[in-house]
Amino acid sequence: MSEDIFIRRARIADATAISELNNRFADQALMLRRSPEMISLAIDDYVVAVNDRGHILACGAIKEYSPSVAEVAAIAVAPEAHGKGLGRQVVAAVEQLALKRGISDVFALTLQPDFFQAIGYTRVDRARYPEKIRRDCLGCARRFACNEICFARRLRADQKEVKTASTEVIPFRIRAA
Numbered sequence: 001m002s003e004d005i006f007i008r009r010a011r012i013a014d015a016t017a018i019s020e021l022n023n024r025f026a027d028q029a030l031m032l033r034r035s036p037e038m039i040s041l042a043i044d045d046y047v048v049a050v051n052d053r054g055h056i057l058a059c060g061a062i063k064e065y066s067p068s069v070a071e072v073a074a075i076a077v078a079p080e081a082h083g084k085g086l087g088r089q090v091v092a093a094v095e096q097l098a099l100k101r102g103i104s105d106v107f108a109l110t111l112q113p114d115f116f117q118a119i120g121y122t123r124v125d126r127a128r129y130p131e132k133i134r135r136d137c138l139g140c141a142r143r144f145a146c147n148e149i150c151f152a153r154r155l156r157a158d159q160k161e162v163k164t165a166s167t168e169v170i171p172f173r174i175r176a177a
């Protein structure tokens with residue numbers, strides 16, 4: 001049986017479900033822990049993938065570091081929906097947000113290098129992003145034992161231009177097997 005899934009901008013009402021999804025992976029030390037309050041404060045930066053019953057299956061966020069640089073952050077796909085292309089589509093939706101904000105240089109710090117490589121990112125030295133190091137890395141308890149790998153992608157302004165049916169919906173619509 002197949003299921004229609006939509007990717008759209010997140011709403012305040014999604015914050016608890018996003019936090020629960022995020023923290024499933026925080027429990028495995030794969031992601032930073034994020035409370036519903038933290039997510040609410042940054043809700044305009046989030047996208048979610050939702051099934052036709054309104055259940056959030058995946059999320060992702062943009063985190064801006066300068067007018068031209070942003071991190072593709074907080075990418076999470078519910079384990080039961082892994083391997084169906086949702087991660088790739090959520091990253092694409094975050095990239096669309098970046099382009100709409102005039103940002104073409106995006107990066108990710110990740111423990112999932114094979115995923116980012118598979119979706120077209122290139123491994124780079126994190127020193128390329130001193131804004132990230134200054135804001136987050138210097139104060140991090142794991143700064144001398146960090147095993148996250150930096151990946152980056154230069155976005156093209158003409159990349160997969162979207163026609164939005166409403167301001168709420170980013171019209172990626174995928175059919176998950």
Ligand SMILES: CC(C)(COP(=O)(O)OP(=O)(O)OC[C@H]1O[C@@H](n2cnc3c(N)ncnc32)[C@H](O)[C@@H]1OP(=O)(O)O)[C@@H](O)C(=O)NCCC(=O)NCCS
Binds near residue numbers: 084086089119
């Ligand atoms: C990493 C994650 C987001 C991938 O989501 P997903 O929906 O399963 O990925 P997709 O189905 O979109 O896969 C896209 C491509 O990446 C590859 N891929 C995905 N996860 C992979 C992994 N762990 N190792 C190797 N390749 C992987 C897929 O094979 C696919 O490649 P293909 O198109 O050449 O076949 C998901 O496993 C997840 O939520 N993990 C836990 C949270 C996490 O670590 N998030 C990253 C934080 S930066």
